[in-house]
Amino acid sequence: MKQSFIIAVFLLFSIHLTSQSLTTSAELNNKIFKQIESQIEEVNTLYIDLHQTPELSLMEFKTSEKMASHLEKLGLDVIRNIGGNGVVGIFKNGNGKVIMLRTDMDALPIKENTGLAYASSVVMKNAEGIESPVMHACGHDLHMTTWLGTLTTMIELKKEWKGTIIAIAQPAEEISAGSNSMIKDGIFERFPVPDYALCYHVSPDYKAGEIGYFPGSIFAGVNSVNITIRGSGGHGAQPHKTIDPIVMASQTILALQTVVSREINPVNPAVITVGSIHGGSKHNIIPDEVKLQLTTRFFKDEVYQEIKEALLRIPKGIAIAAGVPEDNYPIVEFMGDITPPVANDPDLVMNAVASMKSILGNNKVYQVDPATVAEDFGRYGRTKENIPIALFWLGSSNHEQIEDQLKNGTKIPALHNAGFSPEFKPTFRGGVAAMSKTLIHLFNSK
Ligand SMILES: [Zn+2]
Ligand SMILES: [Zn+2]
Numbered sequence: 001m002k003q004s005f006i007i008a009v010f011l012l013f014s015i016h017l018t019s020q021s022l023t024t025s026a027e028l029n030n031k032i033f034k035q036i037e038s039q040i041e042e043v044n045t046l047y048i049d050l051h052q053t054p055e056l057s058l059m060e061f062k063t064s065e066k067m068a069s070h071l072e073k074l075g076l077d078v079i080r081n082i083g084g085n086g087v088v089g090i091f092k093n094g095n096g097k098v099i100m101l102r103t104d105m106d107a108l109p110i111k112e113n114t115g116l117a118y119a120s121s122v123v124m125k126n127a128e129g130i131e132s133p134v135m136h137a138c139g140h141d142l143h144m145t146t147w148l149g150t151l152t153t154m155i156e157l158k159k160e161w162k163g164t165i166i167a168i169a170q171p172a173e174e175i176s177a178g179s180n181s182m183i184k185d186g187i188f189e190r191f192p193v194p195d196y197a198l199c200y201h202v203s204p205d206y207k208a209g210e211i212g213y214f215p216g217s218i219f220a221g222v223n224s225v226n227i228t229i230r231g232s233g234g235h236g237a238q239p240h241k242t243i244d245p246i247v248m249a250s251q252t253i254l255a256l257q258t259v260v261s262r263e264i265n266p267v268n269p270a271v272i273t274v275g276s277i278h279g280g281s282k283h284n285i286i287p288d289e290v291k292l293q294l295t296t297r298f299f300k301d302e303v304y305q306e307i308k309e310a311l312l313r314i315p316k317g318i319a320i321a322a323g324v325p326e327d328n329y330p331i332v333e334f335m336g337d338i339t340p341p342v343a344n345d346p347d348l349v350m351n352a353v354a355s356m357k358s359i360l361g362n363n364k365v366y367q368v369d370p371a372t373v374a375e376d377f378g379r380y381g382r383t384k385e386n387i388p389i390a391l392f393w394l395g396s397s398n399h400e401q402i403e404d405q406l407k408n409g410t411k412i413p414a415l416h417n418a419g420f421s422p423e424f425k426p427t428f429r430g431g432v433a434a435m436s437k438t439l440i441h442l443f444n445s446k
Contacts, residue, residue: 028160029359032436035153036429043145046070047424048118050141054107054134056126057172060085063105063144067169070148074155076167079191083181088191089167091155096163096443100194100387101435102377103140103147104173110135113418137420138174139202139396145424146200146394146431153436161443164192170376176222176339179379188385196348196442197380197389200431204412206395207402208423209430211356212368213392215346220271220297221304222374223338227252227292227315228331229279231324236284246279248322249290252315252330253277256294259310264303271297271372272307297372299341308334342378345388352390355441356434364430368393373415394431396422 046066055063064085071078076089085105109126111133112119122134136142151167168187172178188194206212229252231245253274260270272294279290294311298304315330356365381389397412404410413419 025358028437028440029433031157031160032153032359032433033429035156035436036149036432039149039152040425040428043149043428044424046148047141047145047428050144051136052118052120052122054120054122054136054141055105056109056124056132056134057106057175057177058084058127059124060105060171064169064171067103067105067144067148071151071167074148074151076151076165082187083171083178083183083185085171086178086182086185087169088187089151089165089169090191091151091165091167093158093164094162096161097195098164098166098192099439099442100166100168100197100380101147101150101439102168102170102197102199102380103143104170104178105140105144106172106174106178107134107136107140108138108174108416109133110137110416110418112137114413114421116421135418137416137418139415139420139422140173142202142394142396142422142424142427142431143200144169146428146435149428149432150435150439153432154439157436157440161440163443165439166191166194173376176374176376179376180337183379183383188383188387193385194387196345197377197387198352198435198438199377199391200394200435201375201391202396202415202422202427203393204397204414204420204422206368206393206397207399208396208426209360209364209428210395211353211360211365211392211430211434212395213349213353213365214344214368214370215349216370217299217341217343218370218391218393219342219375219378220269220299220370220372221301221338221341221378223296223304224335225294225296225311226331226333226335227294227311229290229292229315229319230328230330231286231288231322232328233286233288236286239286242286243322243324244286245288245290246286248315248318248324249277249279249292251318252292255314255318256310259307259314263310264306268303269297269299269370269372270303270307271295272311297374299370301340304338339374339376340378340382342375342389342391343381344390345381348388348390351442351445352392352438355438359433359437360430365434392434394427396427398423399426
């Protein structure tokens with residue numbers, strides 16, 4: 001009797017606890033949604049402003065000042081000019097975890113062709129001094145507004161969590177330079193080291209405000225490679241007196257097709273694309289050299305090592321077969337720092353997914369395939385601090401457009417396309433809601 005009484009009390013108590021935590025989660029959702037609606041019109045105006053004033057990589061002067069002053073208005077400690085036009089904002093809200101939330105800021109040299117009333121008509125000089133139209137064709141304007149919306153929500157709801165937010169507005173993502181320059185400028189030495197780093201990238205492939213996740217490398221690593229095939233030129237009528245680099249370049253390009261198909265384990269995706277071939281000046285002249293430009297994509301470091309080894313071996317082998325002397329072997333240049341894969345931390349992703357589902361609903365948050373595009377966010381997870389990172393796709397397309405694409409195959413303009421036109425409000429609502437709920441849960445969990 002006594003024992004069943006204790007069990008009954010325990011059951012009642014646990015039902016009470018469960019219903020209380022359910023109400024709390026629902027209440028928190030309501031608070032977050034209320035916050036979003038209270039700021040959405042103002043942020044929409046900011047979105048249109050940012051969309052109409054895009055700036056190219058390394059030239060995000062006005063955009064970064066806008067981000068810095070918005071952070072100041074929100075009450076963050078703001079440090080400007082980190083790694084160029086980078087901005088760091090710090091919001092300390094008692095003892096707890098440190099979480100980094102990142103946006104990028106730069107736009108692309110593309111002439112906007114969306115027909116939108118607020119389309120960009122900006123033309124600016126690029127790094128080489130050549131005038132170019134500029135457009136936010138990668139949605140970084142949406143990243144900035146969603147980022148500010150999340151920060152605003154977190155600060156308005158600061159009673160719900162404890163910890164420190166590190167807000168990062170990063171320049172030069174499109175040239176894969178910004179994360180490197182901010183890391184080199186000491187973001188992890190000068191400011192608190194994050195326990196986690198999070199960000200979004202918008203995607204026209206998914207419905208506005210829905211989330212695509214992958215618990216592992218979601219984006220590929222990338223490196224560019226230049227290959228100079230060197231022969232010995234001469235008269236086109238007397239090929240026997242030459243070593244023809246055009247023929248060697250052709251053989252090289254075909255032989256490179258076997259690297260992914262014959263050398264790399266088929267369960268590991270990789271891409272080798274020769275995007276440019278230049279050589280020769282006239283019909284009847286065999287040139288001395290031909291230049292190739294390649295892009296490579298991979299999801300694992302060891303796959304990149306295999307690609308690298310093949311790119312050093314194959315052109316050289318073809319040169320040897322053609323009788324090229326040792327001092328004239330092909331020159332293979334691997335360009336600068338590689339952009340590593342965006343290697344999402346699986347635990348962090350699945351934690352965030354639970355939070356995101358708890359506010360958006362299970363059907364709005366789904367696992368997607370990794371993509372062979374690249375993003376320099378991956379570097380934040382590759383420093384000695386070993387910070388778990390997670391990048392999520394944030395759907396940005398009109399729901400009817402997606403249905404139409406599924407039913408009739410009507411193409412939605414992709415990222416980096418002149419017609420890319422995301423839907424601001426539903427994207428913002430879903431993005432801010434999912435990220436705010438995730439941050440609050442992460443701050444409150446052990
Ligand atoms: Zn881009
Ligand atoms: Zn982008």
